[in-house]
Amino acid sequence: MKQVQQMQSGLAAAQEKLASQTVTAEGAGDKVKVTATCDGNITELFIDPSIIDPSDAEFLQELVLKTINDAIVKGKETAATEMKKLTGGLDLPPGMGF
Numbered sequence: 001m002k003q004v005q006q007m008q009s010g011l012a013a014a015q016e017k018l019a020s021q022t023v024t025a026e027g028a029g030d031k032v033k034v035t036a037t038c039d040g041n042i043t044e045l046f047i048d049p050s051i052i053d054p055s056d057a058e059f060l061q062e063l064v065l066k067t068i069n070d071a072i073v074k075g076k077e078t079a080a081t082e083m084k085k086l087t088g089g090l091d092l093p094p095g096m097g098f
Contacts, residue, residue: 022036
């Protein structure tokens with residue numbers, strides 16, 4: 001029981017750390033950058049004005065969406081790695097931990 005309590009305490013600390021840890025994804029040769037926390041919140045978006053073409057808004061929309069999704073995936077991968085360290089590689093059921 002004591003080990004479970006220690007693991008729960010560790011999970012809470014790891015979740016707090018991941019909420020402030022950031023990852024960045026780039027697209028179009030660093031012309032679009034998205035920064036997100038490892039718990040899935042987008043904190044920054046940069047779009048180089050040189051790629052803004054009013055006649056092709058769809059291209060920019062797709063590029064931004066892809067880069068946001070890449071940042072979220074990086075954050076999830078970082079979170080999963082941190083959780084595996086904490087749980088000793090145990091696969092926790094969905095909803096537990098992260």
